[in-house]
Amino acid sequence: MKLKFTKMHGAGNDFIVIDAINQDIDFTPSQWRALGDRRFGIGADQILVVEKPRIAGVDFRYRIYNADGGEVEQCGNGARAFVKFVTEKGLTQKRTIKVETMCGVIEPALEDDGSITVDMGAPVLDPPRVPFDASNLQPKQQGMDTLWPVDIHGKTVLFSVVSMGNPHAVQVVADTDAAPVLADGPVIEHHPRFPKRVNAGFMQIVERHQIKLRVYERGAGETLACGTGACAAAVAGIQRGLLDSPVKVLTRGGELSISWEGIGQSVKMTGPAVTVFEGEIEI
């Protein structure tokens, strides 16, 4: 078939976005991988699929596939790209949209300046629900956060574990530029204590309202920005007593702003979404 797609990005985290309301899509993991391949395909960190909702009162269903072909629960930067896509394609006139994802309904909203704010829901910090296997570990307390000591390459790394619908392991580093993201990222991603694998965040505290962040993403490798990673890092930093909301997150691809008022409250993420080009590919 000939597949119509749009190439987009949010702070350099890049996406192939597909309208599956007006096209019949039923791809296998190897077809998603082929589309995401940067040499033999279109290339992207994630592929986002826009479908009709299955729930009354919801506007769309949003599905997410990592570059490795696996379907995942959530993608924050993708949620902003999703809003720009459905707006530009005339699939909705609404400015606040209810979107069904694998981990619940989220509510992105288009702001007057063109940026997009997403209510990402409340973070989950309970290890089994991240999921993280905390058995037989001696945690350390920092502020309101519980830090989990995990052996990575023979070093003990203290992680905050956070689910934003998808799993994150966040560590504080002195300097993100010098952090061993590429060496340790894959080891953290596949560590047996994370049964669904994990996104590995490396956060440098710049000041109480600002961090630098690099994320080695599950199923995609290091990306220029990770929206849910930014939410998880801000939550971890606030819980540890190192940050105050709102938090400006400086990534290698751009800036995101994260607000969070504490346990039980939704995390709000604001940032850009950009359309790069439209295309058609035989698949």
Ligand SMILES: N[C@@H](CCC[C@H](N)C(=O)O)C(=O)O
């Ligand atoms: N880039 C994303 C996260 C995409 C999914 C992630 N790699 C996972 O496997 O959970 C974001 O902006 O949140």
